[in-house]
Structure formats: C-alpha cells, structure tokens
Amino acid sequence: MNDLTARVAPLLVLILALASFGVGLAELPVQDRDEARFAQSARQMAATGDLIDMRVQEAPRHNKPALIYWAQTAAIWITGVSGETPIWVHRLPSYLAGALSALALIWAGTPVVGRRAAVIAGVICATVYMMHAEARTAKTDAALVLSVILTMGALGRAWLDMARPWLTPLTFWTGLAAGFLLKGPMVVLPVVGAMVWIALQYRNLTWLTRLRPLPGLALFMALVAPWFIAISIVTDGAFWSASLGGDLSDKITAGGEHAASPPGLYLITIWLTFFPWSLLIPMALSFAWATRKDPKTALLLGWLIPGWIVFEAVPVKLIHYTLPLYPALMLLCGAALVRLTKAEMPFSRWGAAVGTVGWTLALVFFSVVAVAAPVAYGPAEPIHIPSVVGATAFVLAGLTGVTLLWRGAVAKAVAAMALCGVAMGWTLTAVSLPAARDFWIADRLVEASARYSCVEGPIALAGYAEPSAVFRLGTDTILTDAEGALAYLAEAPNRAAWISPALIPGAENAFSNVPQITGISIGNFRPVTLRLYVSPGVSAETLPCGP
Structure with missing residues (x-):
C-alpha cells in the first residue's frame, strides 16, 4: 500500500460506513422494546432538561447509565426537532458511532496487523450485518463498540511498546470511561480478557505501567463518578438495585423478559451476525492458530476468546452481546487475507x-x-x-x-x-x-387515529403496552386495562381508546368499534388485535371526523 493509498483509504472506509449504515435510518420504524425505551426516555430528557434521572413516562429507566441518553438528547437539541421527535434523530448517535468504529478500527489495528489488513478490517466493520443492525438502532451497542475499539487500540499500543507518553493513556482511560457510562462493566470484559490472556502466555504485566494507572484511574473516576453519585442521590440508591439487582442479575440468572439459551448459540449464529464475512472465519482461525505465539495475535485472541467464553456461559443470550468482540475477529480476517495475497499462508x-x-x-x-x-x-x-x-x-x-x-x-x-x-x-x-x-403496530395506530382529528386528549391503550406505542402516540398515552380504558371513555366526550376485544367481550354493543388493527408484536412475537372505541354516544356514522 503506497503513501497516497494509505492516506485515502481511511476516508474511503468512512464514506463506505456512512453510506452503508445510513440506509434504513429513517425508513425502518421504531423497534420494540429496547430501542423504543431508549428513544422515549431521551425524548423526555430533552423535554424536561433532567439529565440525571431517565424515565419512560413515569416509570424509572435505571438499567443502563446515562451516556447514550445524553447523546440522543444532544441530537434532538442540535437538529432542532422538538415535540414528537422522529426515530431517525435518536439513531444519529449510533449511526455516527458505527461509522467512526470502522475508522477507529484502522487506527487500532494498524500496529497489530499492518495497514492493509487494518483497512480490510475497516471495510468488514462498515458492511458486516451485526454492525449494520446496531448502527441504525437507537441503543448503546454501536457506541459501545467504538469505545471498546479506542480502549483496545490504546491497550495494544501499550502492549507492543508503541505508546505515546500521554496520548495513549488518555485514549485508554477516556474510552474505558465512555464505555462504562454506556453499558457499565461490559466494556471491561475485552480489556480484562486481553490482560489475563497476555499474563498467562507471557507472565508479564509490567507493560501496563505505560497506561499511567494512577493518573488514569483518577481521570476515569473524574469522568464516571459524578453521574453515578448524582443518580444515587436522586433515586436514593434505587438505581443500583434496578441495574445490578434487576437488569444484570436477570441476565445472569435468566430472569425478567429473557429466557435462557444453551452454550454454543453464539458459535452457531455468528454465521448470520458476521455475514457476509463469515466466509472468512475458518481462514481467520487458521491464521490465529499458526501465529498464536506472536504477541500481536495474543492481543487479538485475548480480546476475542475470554469474553466469548463468558458470554456463552451466561444463560441469557442476545445476538448483539458479543459485538464488542467482533473487531478482533475482523482484524484476524484482514490479516489472513493479506497473508493469503502474499502467499505467506496456504x-x-x-x-x-x-x-x-x-x-x-x-x-x-x-x-x-x-x-x-x-x-x-x-x-x-x-x-x-x-x-x-x-x-x-x-x-x-x-x-x-x-x-x-x-x-x-x-x-x-x-x-x-x-x-x-x-x-x-x-x-x-x-x-x-x-x-x-404487521410488525409495525404503533405506526398503524398513529395512522388510524389521525383519521379522527376531533378526538380530544390522549389516547388510551388496553391490551397492548409496547413502548413503541408510547413513542409514536405521544408521552401522554394512557396504558391501562380494559376497565380503566372504558372508564376513561366515559369521563368525557370525543375520547378514544384502542382496546383488545378479547378484554371486553360484548362491549361493541355499547361502544362503536371504528377501525380494527391486527398484527404481530415484535416485543414477544404474539398476534395482536386492537379496536378503536370512542366515547358513549358517538358512533362511526356520526363521528364528524370519520373517514
């Protein structure tokens, strides 16, 4: 790779990533459940200005730290979109983080596998399925990948004795702090995995002093501690019981919304999640085995394998959990291809x-x-x-x-x-x-409700409580049961409620059921049927704003 190509290649990879991740950013409706919850909470944060306590309507949202909510709130403020913000605004932080991840991987990988292999890894990052899925989803995972790449890039420079005196430690501790503010201790897994792997193989940890541990820890605490202290005070400690005792504990013990899956699931699904580059996995593993004694390969194996074992051992498995480990595999794929072109690998x-x-x-x-x-x-x-x-x-x-x-x-x-x-x-x-x-029930609720402009006040929902409905219908949407919805309709004229007919058999005799929506809830993949009921005395024939 000549000097001109070396300079231009990262820019081309960035453009490729921006183009690749940009598709579907606005076209794909908001998804249940996590994306809708993150987006709704950020919308409320932007509206209230409360940057500490995250909520979906009045319910606390305390299972993740605040950085992704701040990023989405900043996107709302910067774009100038107010009120019922479209989902693409909330996806902008993930979109930019995904594109920058491809660029950062070239920086992180060049000392480890060489410039050409690192550029190939950047191309893989820009076009692999799992990165594409997360880079256009308003969640934490694309940003977490960026923080992991920056952190591991600095760690690699320290290990290979290529660290700059202050820039490398600054990158390491800042990336670690950003990852911690995104998803708590998840960012630590590849870092500790690489340290342990290297320690076991080389019996040496003195190289970690190149990361300036004492001032680095001070910087880390200065970046991370203020919000954690603030949320502890605001919630009287409830944040910790919700995030550690609830969210994290449920994933370790297969409680909450997610069921347990057997070990080996990630090894099976990687053919899908790493597509179309899963073709290169056997070649990458062959390269890793052949060069396993190389300090550079040791770094990548430590990044990849220990964390993978942990994720396979944890009962709850979601396909995006292993994504922060993928950059190591991308670099191995790039290195294997380069060796193949040079005839250094059969x-x-x-x-x-x-x-x-x-x-x-x-x-x-x-x-x-x-x-x-x-x-x-x-x-x-x-x-x-x-x-x-x-x-x-x-x-x-x-x-x-x-x-x-x-x-x-x-x-x-x-x-x-x-x-x-x-x-x-x-x-x-x-x-x-x-x-x-059929999957986008919330969008169809909005379209059907908009045909009845004389309906006053928020819309009530009974039998469908997915967060996408709140995001699309508005923060003031009333989530209730059938009895509550009927009481809400009886309180005043020109009110409307979407109710599952299974909850109120025979109610169509008292209330006019105007349209009906059937579909599939992607939150639990169950069929959903909802009818629009209006206040007593208003029928489909006399509703002045009817179709």
Missing part, C-alpha cells in the same frame, strides 16, 4: 469449504427473509418487487465474492463482499422489513 480448501457451507446457509436465510417478510407480514400481494430486486443484488454480489476468493482474487473478492453487505443492509432495513407492516 489456501486451505477444507477451511474454504467449511466457510462456504456456513456462508451459503446464511445467504439462503437472509434472502428468504428479504423476499418472504413483505409477503407474509405485509400487504396481500404474491410478490414484493423491490425486495426481490434487492435480494437478487446481494445474492449475486455474494456469489461473485465467493467465486473470486476461491480463484485467489482477494481484492476483488473484498469489494464484492462489501457490495453484498451494503445491498443486503439496504434490502432488509429500507425495503423488506418496513414493508412487513
């Missing part, structure tokens, strides 16, 4: 065959989802042409990439795989999934 047909089989199964899965979702869960039509066109594009690009890789044309294979990732992201998030309208 092309393993067995490894390529295993990778191709797993990759092909993932390709079939995504193409079926892209084509079938709008038909099965959308308007009654036999085929959704835009989804078919998009699926055809990413299938052809992917097959081209596989063919080129088998022929040894690595650079062209990388370009084809990147195109496959971008095309698949566009197809799923901007075309297919938005067209599967």
